[in-house]
Amino acid sequence: MAKSFMGVRVQRLREERGLSQVALARQLGISASYLNQIERNQRPLTLAIQLRINAQFDIDLQAFSDSDEAHLIADVRDVLAEAGMEALSMAEARALVSNTPSVARAMIELHRRNRATAERADTLAARLGDGHKLASFALPGVHDEVRDYLNQRYNHIAELDEPAEAIFNDSGMAVGDVGTKLAQRLAERHQVQVALWRGDDAARQGARAFDPATRTLRLPDHLRPGQQAFQMAVQLAHLELSSTLDRLIRDGGFSSAESMRLARIGLANYFAGALVMPYQAFLQSAEDLGYDIERLSNRFGVGFEAVCHRLSTLQRPGAPGLPFFFVRVDRAGNVSKRHSAADFHFSRVGGTCPLWIVYEAFSQPERVLTQIAGMPDGRHYFWIARQVVSGPVGFGRPQKTFAVGLGCDLRHARRLIYSRGLDLSNPSAATPIGVGCKVCERHACPQRASPSLVER
Template sequence: MATQKIYAGAKLREMRTRLTLTQKDFATKLGVSLPYLNQMENNNRPISTTVVLALAQEFGMDVTELSTGDSERLVSDMREVLADPVFADMMPPLADLRLTASNAPALARAFIELHRAYRQTHERLASLDEALGREDARIQASPWEEVRDFFHYCDNYIDAVDRAAERFASRADESISIRQVALNSLSERGIHVTFTDTETLRSYNAKDKTLRLSSRVAPQTQVFQLLLQVALISQDKLLEATLDFARFQSDEARAIAKIGLANYFAGASLMPYGAFLSAAQEYRHDLELLSNRFGASIEQVAHRLSTLQRPGAKGIPFFFVRVDQAGTITKRHSATRLQFARFGGACPLWNVHRAFETPGHFLQQLAETPDGVRYISLARDVSKSGGSFGAPVRRYAIALGCEVRHAEALVYADNLDINNASAYEPIGISCRICERQTCHQRSVPPLERRLTINAHSRGTLPYEVT
């Protein structure tokens, strides 16, 4: 079998820069000539076996990182950006996009950022946003989207925060729960915790050092909020250092990201990496068993599974997404080749939308994307009660999935006919970049296909994709 050639020039340059080595010194340590290293860094040559071994032995690098990363994400994001009608017929060949993502990832991200600024300005004009008349109005990324992209391109795994959470969780054992460890940690800092009959999940008063938690919510939520507050108080230096590294464009984005990192610490403390990965493999990723084992909600477990990307100890690459009843994506991450639409909703043929129809039940789906990759997708509603009669219920659905080649490791695949090609439902990412010609749920025509329109003939769609 032919060995797949690996072109990873951007990763080589990134590692060399991080180590503050010149090309000459880096080449010496890798055992190659300076011209050869230069060719590899510019993707004119694939990474040789000698270099792969040297990277592992000399620098302890997880060599699987060479063939993974954010290139596919960048390609997917650029394709969606270029599907904007403003680009009309200017869609570059897919090969050019892949070359850009591999050779010039910073340029690719700048292009995506530029389009986002354009889109937001266009939306402001369309809605006559009063901000256009203010002196402090400025074109910048939405803080929420900026933070979302930060986690997206970190592969949803923050190593320093994850390991700190794992060390904190090691204080818990059979005699003391993680809940008590969190309470003790706060108590050691003079913080008093009370449980109050209120709609507010968590409220901390720094002046009197009182943390108030809602007694209406589920025990898992209470523990999670305890751990989140522990992160904000005991891990502040670590969180701030991580935020400094991210270099957010606004104070709002930095503040949102800090909450995100605190949430990350809480989830990683509740489900510490090593123990959780081991249990996930033992239980064959049964979400309910994992939920009972770690005292976490189904959504928390599914989200945590999508973060198991520690170098040298990776779990199955999962995608994870949460949508509301309108189909809007409120959380998204993918460690797989499947990427979600940055704008708009998810493909309507995906089983996550049907989860609202069957509350309390898991839905299984075998799906195939236009690139021919096949997935197993698991969906379930995760509606959240307001805690009292008449209180509004927040309704969401989540989906968790992976490529079908991992089927043996998933209990949910046991009754699926994974070898039957007709069992796979065709799904896409976004209608504008989906090339399927016969989709009965298509909302807009694909950008890269011509249309045939016949006023005297009508099928499922008012046009034919040719």
């Protein structure tokens, strides 16, 4: 394992607990001089001592993990590059993040607020210039705030995952057939009846609508049984876990009413996925099937995208799945979903890389594509991607088309069925990609779309 020098974090732990070096050293069973060397980054924070800290103070070991550093380092370098400042070297960025992670996060948050303010000013100027009346609109950046909240929790919300699994078991639900018991629970406990919209009304009304006056949950008729169950589970989250959602949103420290609204939607959807694909049963199936997404989709009665999203949330302490990253894009390159349970960096500026396999999925519908991707920092990842289509069926009824990607660190690729027959140890087999043209260090890339903000 790489050595972890995290002296400032240990000092911060002492300050928060009001402990002297001698007192903390005594609790950890080490000498005060040894602790002093750790705090001064003269000695690494070993795994054994991290485990003692966890036992003494019940602190998540990920607080002392290097995995979060990769996100912060890349974000800090992105922020400085976009601001037109001299780019930090990797060594400088790592030193900043390792020693003062709170300062690094503050820099990123200040940049996010500045960018949101600038975008809001541009929008106001455009509206006033065109002679339109000033209307209310969502503050730019709220989606990033919700995504950051989920990513900081490694895309795993135990407060929702565990109740979802308990409801699945207590209600006698069966894998792949959750809808029947869900409809029964909604009717018996909440007097809610489920009805289907027919024809074009379903397309106009969206995926789900609840009428509290008639206690009716209306769903589009084009949804498959697993999708219907998902939407019923979303409604169940609002009915049975409202106080939990309130607490998570309150503790999340969201900056606006719009970000809190989006967070509530995201958390309710998280619960729904955890109920339709309960943790232990889903993880065991994933391991048994070599993470074959199409077979998992068939077993649990849900779509390809839903399975990919659920795979990116399996980070329960003591029983984790593979640390996946999940992304969804449209043909124009807009990223509408991105979640990371590990250290892959989705750039905040400059779009994404056109050499990324996720964009190739649009040209080969129905096929699952694979890619070994090499990043400028030397890290290698394994990606799978496929096009997905959703929406009403029938001639002349518009549908939504996306491509979804699921990735993991290359060292985990052998556990995936998709890596069979690939030479995972051959560096030349990797496609050199970046996080986005504006912040990519590959200046000679033939696919470059705009000049890099990062100096040579």
